[in-house]
């Protein structure tokens with residue numbers, strides 16, 4: 001018998017890769033935070049002496065979901081400014097509120113609230129972009145959740161930094177300070193082509209190459225952004241980014257709603273990824289991203305929630321479902337983005353975009369044990385002919401019962417093990433009062 005830390009015995013294991021299989025009555029063996037075997041349950045019980053055995057008799061065990069685009073701290077602005085188009089929302093509501101309130105404590109408390117919400121929804125890794133990423137790093141370590149943190153750049157001053165070089169210097173210092181934390185990774189995160197100048201973008205292209213960091217940026221979110229970019233620079237924003245060296249295999253193009261066929265070809269040729277945020281695009285009336293066309297050309301597409309001020313849920317289950325439904329409607333092809341493809345977009349494809357596909361995103365031997373168990377015996381998920389279908393089309397985040405990050409339980413029977421829900425509620429209410437104060 002081989003001694004291991006944990007054995008998860010599930011009625012269905014959905015590894016996502018190497019094949020889109022559904023493994024009935026299988027077990028996942030975990031030791032030192034990593035997956036050491038994925039085998040039939042009977043074999044696992046005979047082979048492993050586990051310190052802890054968790055029986056998941058009515059569950060699908062899936063890779064932890066990866067939220068490919070978020071501004072975690074914006075949970076504290078959830079519902080603050082609804083029903084506005086992007087630029088009105090940003091310029092008249094969000095940026096003034098951020099100018100007034102965003103600081104280290106705001107970002108720490110908002111990020112912690114976001115991480116509690118995400119863990120409860122089966123999300124084990126978030127790709128984040130926000131002011132004070134050091135505060136988000138502390139929140140991630142406290143929540144014991146995996147995070148890829150943006151070293152942000154924007155050309156206007158904030159409480160965090162006075163100018164783009166200041167933002168980059170602070171972000172790079174945070175990366176240095178946390179470089180040995182196994183749960184943390186970093187990206188370069190210029191906010192968007194309309195808020196970041198040529199010199200800063202050129203510097204980011206060089207840094208990305210030198211430090212092997214992904215570039216996480218909003219691009220082609222709205223038609224207005226493209227018209228403004230054309231008027232100001234004579235080319236569309238994506239073409240400007242290309243000229244400045246930003247478009248390549250490390251690029252995560254967030255939104256990418258409005259794309260000409262030649263731009264889809266460019267993203268495919270360069271091996272770039274797209275972070276598709278369907279709920280945010282619908283709510284801000286930004287448009288419908290051409291996901292079927294992107295995927296048909298081989299562009300890697302992951303899903304993200306965007307921040308809670310434009311979604312307003314940090315719910316990757318909803319994003320998977322909406323992504324699959326929208327792709328069918330937009331392409332006129334019901335066979336596009338199948339349930340398994342949607343699940344893969346929310347796990348392995350998102351992991352690939354942040355350069356973590358060898359570590360997370362699927363249930364494979366050697367990978368980190370970032371996992372979620374989804375209970376499928378509720379009335380709303382019965383009968384169950386195909387668990388993958390249910391995960392995308394019928395179940396929701398409320399069916400997530402257990403979550404593990406690096407082999408450690410974070411959620412058990414829907415109870416967060418490392419975070420105090422009462423404290424999180426009190427903090428959220430305290431910030432609400434502060435934001436509402438005249």
Ligand SMILES: CSC[C@H]1O[C@@H](n2cnc3c(O)ncnc32)[C@H](O)[C@@H]1O
Nearest residue numbers: 071094129130131152154191218307
């Ligand atoms: C530089 S920190 C991130 C910055 O982005 C703002 N933001 C949030 N959602 C969006 C979006 O959909 N498009 C553009 N910018 C967005 C956020 O409020 C911060 O200021």
Ligand SMILES: [Zn+2]
Nearest residue numbers: 071218306307
């Ligand atoms: Zn965003």
